[in-house]
Amino acid sequence: MNATEPMKAIKGGEFLIRETSAESVFIPEEWNEEQLMIAETCTNFLAQQVTPNLQRIDEQEEGLMRHLMDEAGALGLLGISVPEEYGGFGKDFKTAMLVTEKLGAGHSFSVAFSAHTGIGTLPILYYGNDAQKQKYVPKLASGEWKGAYCLTEPAAGSDANSGKTRAKLSADGKYYLITGQKMWITNAGFADVFTVFAKIDDDENLSAFIVEKDFEGLSLNTEEHKMGIKGSSTRQVFFNDCKVPVENLLSERQNGFKIAVNILNLGRIKLGGGTVGASKDVITSSVRYANEREQFGRAISKYGAIKYKLAEQAIRTYAAESAVYRASQNMEEATEMLIASGIDENKAKLKGTEQFAIEAAILKVHASEVLDYVTDEGVQIYGGMGYSAEAPMDRSYRDSRINRIFEGTNEINRLLTVDMMLKRAMKGELDLMGPAQKVAGELVSIPDFGAAEEEGLFTKEKKYIANFKKAILMVAGAAVQKLMMQLSKEQEVLMNLADMLIELYVSESLQLRVEKLVGLRGEEACKEQLDMMRVYINDAAEHIAKSGKEALNSFAEGDERRMMLMGLKRFTKTEDINTTQARRNVAAKLISENKYCF
């Protein structure tokens, strides 16, 4: 690639070393009329069919979840991103993400929906041959058949490739006989089709198979008793010489792990979208309750302690949402470019997503932790009622927690974030070395006091974000240099680096969104969004400083450490702002609108 070429599309992970223009990002304020209609259909579907039935769903009333999936299928919601030739609607990635976000407020239903449309459908759509796609995809897109995905085993969770399930060819060569045990299988209780991962004979890597529920040798355990998402069917699936026709091998032998990883990339960013939707819903409940509940003669929303919580819930959610759709747009553009270069559409989708696997992992971690924060504060705002099973916070609190565990735990995803970044640098795909050396040079030079620059509305924040990048390049560069091959074993340092990257990516996405929004609507109409941006970036600077310091203190010593700590201080310095007033402004808007309104 020619380094002197002007502005090329941004690649995955490049946010650390490149600037992005506000015009190039997609912001949710730009949804078109059709997308808004689709979103409304999702919201109405939840309001009419799911929300009134949450208790019955959680009790796993016989046939109810299947019925709700049928209804979602009848509305076309199960085939949003499936190509029209396979009975879907061929919508773009952002629209599919919007649907995931809107249905994200559906508790156990949203888990069933996401599992079906994601891991249940996509392996066959993306890796199936024509006959497999023709046979299964239209039925999955319409909802006639429900899908599930069997990867995890009792002893193979995060280390998915270590599974013990085996497949061997039958004597007549017509079948694979699969034997093994799969665990935590979402939708297992009512699924018709399972994508099952198993190793053929003594293969090193997994292969994937399409298994129908009626294939001989497949059986289900009873439902798991879970902390939350109680309405979601989760069972063990047993395979006892399960007879799978040879034509049901998905993709090539030993290609299963790649399928699993690539499908999980998609699942991760989708989980980011779904948790944003759930967060918005919890905020609306929180605001309404705070406006209704009176103590000491006034609504509790009038008290600063509650305003702080409401504002912080909204700020974090708005920031996460900005990052989710920025990355979705990037994936979509990368896919379009690959298609334009002549690559098959499905392969292009996978490759486009894979390019932004770092961002997907970041979003999975960040948005699931935002939802946990939002629900935790939701419970607190509800006070005693927050602890009562009669109020909605009980379910939200319990259902939120799984998001930090499934689709790769947040710890695995943090490790992956840094690991993928460094691997790309080593492969020469991402030039971290040059910028890192530049920062190292800057450390020993006289700081730039830069007073001459004319100040625009976003000058400061852009400068802070540029400095965050320097802070990360400095700490990461030093860690690689000092620890070398040991770095992969220093998980605490990797966690620190991941946290810094997450804060950078989200801060920058938020800043770009607000900048674009001000360009569209004018400064006066975006006062609260500007406040949200200022508060978030102010706090991000502190988080980045803390993580950086922790990392540096763990491996650097003497003068070098002192110099880098001073550099870190310089790169995470922000001007003092009145965050209390800014949060009050954000809260005032929420309170007056009586809902999440950004």
Add this chain to the structure above:
Amino acid sequence: MRGGAKERVIAGVCLCCMLIKAETHPSTPLKRGIAQSPAFYVNGNNPLAYFSNNINLKNKILIMKILVCISQVPDTSTKIVLKNNNTSVNSDGVTYVINPYDEWYALIRAIELKESGIATEIHLITVGKADVEPVIRKALALGGDEAIRIDAESNDPYETAHYIAEYAAGVGYDLILCGKESIDYNNGTTGAMLAELLDLDYIGFATGISIEANAAVVNREIEGGEETDACNLPLVISCQKGVAEARIPNMRGIMAARTRPLKVITPSGIAAVTEILSYELPPAKAGIKLVSPDDMDELVELLHTEAKVI
């Protein structure tokens, strides 16, 4: 008050629980200019002649064209803010939806009639400027073959009815359905005025509609019971709860809405017969006091001293 004309307040209705003081111009004849206007006749004939042509009685096949009147209203959760010294409503940030009576009952019943093979074509009509188009397309996403937007701004039921009548007479419909009222201004008179202007029969506040041969069988709630009316087509019916069940637009409908025609018609000018003078927000609701069922003394005390009803 306008131009010193003799005026009276005719309504104190509510726009999302807001009081409106409106005036009417009593000198305005209700059927002003309509019946006499040649533009309202198809080939110079009475519109009724056209309507009845659509019913093929000989073969007992109904070839029925339905017109559904759609209006745009603020979302029910909208917080109404007044401006210009309480003479207009601030529309900034307001989300608009299809008037529920038009959508859930009139439009869905029309769609059901088409699905059951009774109707062949559904047209949707609305009166409004270009900013109402998202709402009419939303209606098209539910169903309907064609939409018509009369390019005019109207909060006056007579003016609205006039425009719709002007268009409908030129096309000829066998059945015209509308909601019993719009949930913003709650006038509830457009349907009746429309029928009058088109010289058609009118049944208001229907709770059920079926079509048998060339007649509509309509259920209505009346004081202490229900009445069933039968009326030959064509006619105008205003609909309320019971006529149909709400539906959610599906993906197929949403995607088709883009491709369905939306005609924009420039209406002939007509002056509204009512003018809104001012709006008032209702007084804030007083807080609710909960009294323990075991404490009747306190209840009596409160009813006496605070509510002052006993």
